[in-house]
Amino acid sequence: MQSRIKEITKQYLKDIIDIRRHLHQNPELSFEEHQTSAYIQEQLKKMDIPFKAGFVKTGIIGYLKGKNPDKKTIALRADMDALPIQESGNLEFTSRNEGVMHACGHDAHTAALLGAAMVLNKLREEWEGTVLLLFQPAEEVFPGGAKLMMEEGCFEGNEPEMIIGQHVLPSMKTGHVGFKSGMYMASGDEVYITVKGKGGHAAMPHSLTDNVLIASHIIVALQQIVSRIVPAQIPTVLSFGKVIANGATNIIPEKVEIAGTLRTMNEEWRAIIKSKIKEIATNTAKAMGADCDIDIKDGYPVVHNNELVTEKAISFSKEYMSEGATELMDIRMTAEDFGYYSQKYPCTFYRFGVEQKEGETGSLHTPQFNLNEDSLETAAGLLAYLGYNFMQNG
Numbered sequence: 365m366q367s368r369i370k371e372i373t374k375q376y377l378k379d380i381i382d383i384r385r386h387l388h389q390n391p392e393l394s395f396e397e398h399q400t401s402a403y404i405q406e407q408l409k410k411m412d413i414p415f416k417a418g419f420v421k422t423g424i425i426g427y428l429k430g431k432n433p434d435k436k437t438i439a440l441r442a443d444m445d446a447l448p449i450q451e452s453g454n455l456e457f458t459s460r461n462e463g464v465m466h467a468c469g470h471d472a473h474t475a476a477l478l479g480a481a482m483v484l485n486k487l488r489e490e491w492e493g494t495v496l497l498l499f500q501p502a503e504e505v506f507p508g509g510a511k512l513m514m515e516e517g518c519f520e521g522n523e524p525e526m527i528i529g530q531h532v533l534p535s536m537k538t539g540h541v542g543f544k545s546g547m548y549m550a551s552g553d554e555v556y557i558t559v560k561g562k563g564g565h566a567a568m569p570h571s572l573t574d575n576v577l578i579a580s581h582i583i584v585a586l587q588q589i590v591s592r593i594v595p596a597q598i599p600t601v602l603s604f605g606k607v608i609a610n611g612a613t614n615i616i617p618e619k620v621e622i623a624g625t626l627r628t629m630n631e632e633w634r635a636i637i638k639s640k641i642k643e644i645a646t647n648t649a650k651a652m653g654a655d656c657d658i659d660i661k662d663g664y665p666v667v668h669n670n671e672l673v674t675e676k677a678i679s680f681s682k683e684y685m686s687e688g689a690t691e692l693m694d695i696r697m698t699a700e701d702f703g704y705y706s707q708k709y710p711c712t713f714y715r716f717g718v719e720q721k722e723g724e725t726g727s728l729h730t731p732q733f734n735l736n737e738d739s740l741e742t743a744a745g746l747l748a749y750l751g752y753n754f755m756q757n758g
Contacts, residue, residue: 365752366684369483373745376482380740383407384475385457391446391464391471394502394509397422400444400474404499407478411485413497420512426497427522428484430755436493438754439524439709440747441702442477443470443503452731467733469532469718472740474499476530476716479744484751493755496524506554506663508701514708526673526710528750529702530743534725536717538736541681541746542693543714545674549667550599550627551634552699553660557582557645561654563611563618572616573653576609579620582648582656583607589640594633601627601697602637627697629666665703670710677712677750684749685742716743 373380392400401422408415408426415426422444451458451465459465466472481497496519502509536542559582561573583604594600604624611617626641628634642658649656681690693715702713718735719725726732 366749368487369684369745369749369752372483372486373479373741373748376479376744377741379482380475380479380744381737383478384471384737384740387471387474388466389457389460391459391461391466393448393464394445394505395421397444397501401499404444404474404478408481408497411481413481413485415497419516419518420501420509422501423509423513423518424499425518426481426499428481428488428495428497430488430491430493432492433494436755437496437522437524438493438751439496439498439527440477440480440751441498441500441527441529441705442473443500443509444474445470445502445504447504447729449729449731453734455734465731467730468504468728469735470503472532472718472735472743473530476740476743476747479740480747480751483744483748487752491752491755494522495751495755496522498527503701506661508664508704510701510704514704524709526670526754527705528677528747528754529705529711529713530747531700531713531715532718532728532735532739533715534718534727534733534735536691536715537719538717538721538739539686539742540689540691540717541685541714541742542691543669543674543678543681543712544693544695545669545671547629547666548669548695548713549700549703550601550629550697551631551666551703552663553626553634553638554663555624555626555641556659556661557622558657559620559622559649559654560618560657563616566614566616569616574616575618575620575654576611576616578649578652578654579607579609579622581652582645583622585644585648586641589637589644593640594628594637598633599629599695599697600633600637601625626660627699629695631666664699664701665707667700667703667713668706669712670706673710674712676754677714680750680753681746684746716746
């Protein structure tokens with residue numbers, strides 16, 4: 365079956381690349397993927413694959429049925445949204461939409477899922493069960509399309525036994541894939557702190573609360589949560605990337621705004637850390653004569669790759685890929701709303717390499733990102749092979 369899936373994938377590769385280029389040229393922001401959704405629906409109609417659309421406005425579930433469709437159900441997921449980035453470079457399929465770009469590879473994810481659907485559709489008499497083709501909006505924006513689609517009952521009547529997702533990785537060689545069993549990607553919360561006090565003339569600090577200084581003390585004090593409170597074996601990051609003190613050289617402002625991100629691999633400690641942030645920030649401000657408002661917006665949960673599912677996926681990948689092309693990966697402190705699926709269903713979320721042979725691939729979320737389209741053969745083919753094997757042997 366490895367050779368057959370590889371052969372069929374190669375037959376469809378031009379179509380898969382054409383799909384990716386169309387999506388890349390016509391990117392849409394989170395919760396606005398209307399044309400993208402319509403295009404995907406057209407592709408499913410061409411394959412005579414029934415679907416339901418309109419989840420969170422643009423989300424789609426395709427129902428790819430083999431023999432005995434009630435025997436087993438699994439889901440394959442791709443995200444559809446693009447980013448508010450102006451693309452650089454001069455590709456023949458550069459984004460037509462000003463200030464919007466597929467800078468995170470979601471065009472490739474969607475094209476690969478449609479490609480895998482083509483392959484499995486052609487082989488549908490040779491496997492049993494139902495494959496849900498999950499096209500999800502709004503991975504890039506809280507609260508995330510994954511959470512909202514499940515809240516709208518996207519799996520109602522078709523609960524999957526497991527879900528598989530994949531993501532581009534610019535630093536990995538094209539033709540390679542990477543897996544990590546267990547905790548893989550961190551939770552991601554947004555932290556907003558506002559220090560409020562009496563502002564005034566900077567030459568008279570004794571007559572006011574120096575809110576800039578207080579904000580600085582809060583930032584320094586909060587670093588001890590990671591270094592002195594959280595157990596050392598739990599990966600945790602607390603970083604602040606935004607400080608707004610709208611004063612002047614001789615003006616201490618009445619308020620200072622701080623914004624940052626909290627990442628961790630442990631859901632229990634995630635709650636403890638948020639409590640500690642509020643406690644330390646409030647007490648530090650109070651001790652220095654100011655007030656402090658704290659707003660922590662819950663982001664995506666930890667992505668947990670089910671150990672049994674992931675070990676099977678690694679085994680299947682080693683069967684399908686060339687020698688040494690299946691890598692074992694380390695944890696990542698980036699976040700993904702795939703974590704919502706992994707909290708409820710057995711899941712595996714893996715990476716496929718998109719590194720250019722020549723020239724710069726660019727980093728994710730940058731105007732220079734430009735993936736190697738040869739990677740789509742691996743992405744679509746392996747996804748189809750995993751889907752087939754989990755239906756037959758998983």
